[in-house]
Amino acid sequence: MDDLLATRLGGWIRALAESQLIDRWFFVRYGDPKWHLRLRLRARSRSLAGRVISRLGRFAESLTDPSSELRIRTLELGTYERELERYGPEAMTATERLFHADSRCVLAILEGLSRRDDTEERLRIAVAGVSALWSALGVEETGRLDLARTLRGSFEKEVAPTASQQRALADRFRGERPRLSKLLDSTDSAAFMTHFADRTSELGPVRRRLARLEERGRVSANREDRAGAYAHMFVNRLLRFEHRRAELIIYYDLERLYESRSAQVRQKGLE
Template identity: 25%
Template sequence: MDSKTQRYFFIGSEWLYYKLYMGSRISDIFLTSTLTPIANELLKQEIIDKWFFINYKDPERHVRIRFRVIDPKNLNYVIQILHKAINSYVNEKTINKVVIDTYKRELERYGNETIEESESIFFINSRLIVYLISRVTNDNQRWLWGMKTIDTFLDAWNMSVEQKRDFFEGLKKGFDREMGATTDINRQLSMKFRNNRGDINTILEQNSDQEFDMVLQNYFKQTREIVSQILTKRKAIEPKLNMADLLGSYIHMHCNRLFKSNQRLNEWVLYNYLFQYYRSKAAQMKSETSKKILIAQE
């Protein structure tokens, strides 16, 4: 691995890193109505080439936002624009603290050679999540669309239904241990899955929202291009990079952005539902294949 990969970026470098302390309701408004229009304009002007956000607690809830400024000479311009936008929230006391901090890359998790591709995945995922936040009307729709976007992400990695099933079985087991899941709790989750099975099947198999479908197609295409770069680098340079762990990290951050509160709990439920769906789907496909073989032998 390239030991020269830069880990730290402090103020004055190409990465500008903000921590904005605000509540979950305001963060949705800020991300959709304020940040995204500014970021889109900076992208259009080719002042930045990517940005992404995550939700965090330290222990105060805040949103962490990172911008990659193409030419650091434009840093003051970006800061001034953001200051003006953030200041109105500060005056209204909906943002109570603003911190510009040092961005420390997680090179061990995302790979020295593939950290830039990972940051590109964070970027397109952040834009997707902001779109979802602007469209969802209730929490039920939020997790349903979360399932659909995760499924699309895994499709970009060419994962089969069986591979998806096994992948989420592993994630589910990890969360079961973390959450102290009992037989009774798992039974309740299975019941909730069955109660929502119709909606889950519809969103994963028969999505009829044309606008959402176009957004997903674009997300798949962009993700697929980055995945190709990651797999090429992994084969040539970073063969020890654990792909299951890497995918788990990407999807974990996807859930972090999607759910504005109780992220771990919502993530656990989502993984449970996805495992149950893929397990059922794999069994159904196996049964259909067996029937076709029997018919062919008659």
């Protein structure tokens, strides 16, 4: 699936957008019943939907050709059903714009990654990306600490790590802390940080729209709950598998990093 995302899908989607056939899209990974990709495409108008489907068919044919290095087993077309109960009817369009920006960001990152299986590098990217996403959505530093702590606790209950696995979490964090601290402080020159900055720019209108809905009491979930749900979808797009275990690691790291930053702020206040 990663090879499809990194080497073929991005170019095809960009061609659709440049042809003025679509204006938004996003993707989600699913593991039930087997690993597969769901791609949501929004045609610029109803009259263009047929052309988008035709282009999709030709793209799929190129991936079912026996000579193709990347092959798909099945292509299914379906009607997109919006998750209105989860995100709220009035926040749905803003949410889809966020998913579009996030998918563009993740696809650009995947295109730049080497093809080797470097789980640790992806986890670093995920930690930095979640923090950047929460910042882009207007979650303050104290709110990010509370959110990371809540999510870490939730995933800890779900994953139920053993005592030795808990120690491994702490040991891993100690080794990763210097690099992760640089990433959160934006002092790391890694290429993927540019993609996070681009996503933040795209999310400006989304953040303002959601803030207006909050002020009017038109969204049921609060900012932190939405930020947690959006972070979950970012991790889904970026990582290959074992998302629940990975999220425990990510939120553990973020909680520790935010605690350290909070302590530094308090210390400066005492000086």
